[in-house]
Amino acid sequence: MEKAKKCIVIIKDDFKNVFLVQKKGKRTEPKMWQLLEVEVSGRSTEDKSIEKMIKKNISSILFNKTAIKDYVLDEETGDILRIYTGQLKERITLHKDFVKNTWIGENKLEDMDIIPEHKEILKDYFNTEI
Numbered sequence: 001m002e003k004a005k006k007c008i009v010i011i012k013d014d015f016k017n018v019f020l021v022q023k024k025g026k027r028t029e030p031k032m033w034q035l036l037e038v039e040v041s042g043r044s045t046e047d048k049s050i051e052k053m054i055k056k057n058i059s060s061i062l063f064n065k066t067a068i069k070d071y072v073l074d075e076e077t078g079d080i081l082r083i084y085t086g087q088l089k090e091r092i093t094l095h096k097d098f099v100k101n102t103w104i105g106e107n108k109l110e111d112m113d114i115i116p117e118h119k120e121i122l123k124d125y126f127n128t129e130i
Helices: 046-058 106-111 116-127
Strands: 006-011 018-023 036-039 062-074 079-088 098-104
Touching: 006 018, 006 046, 006 062, 006 116, 036 046, 046 062, 046 079, 062 116, 079 116, 106 116
Parallel strands: 006 079
Antiparallel strands: 006 036, 018 098, 062 079
């Protein structure tokens, strides 16, 4: 399996809900919901990058992590975006860069102001749920 350039983690619960966060931003910019994502750079592995990102952003540990789908980011370079799912077994404490978090089900997807790329990934996830 090729190494991904970027990873997005869909954190799910036992009730088929997914975890979203809202980053702090400029007052004039709309606050959009998003999934947790990380760039994989240098010698770092996807596992280590995801582990560090989860620990930093929500002070938790991801369990049952599974790669579910790859998207091609750049045809020329072959850069890949890899989607993972996983579950949390600990309490969530948001990093100061985030203002809110929520859990949503498929039925709330269209009502939420989610980053378009992430919304498409979630639609794909709910349509082919693992």
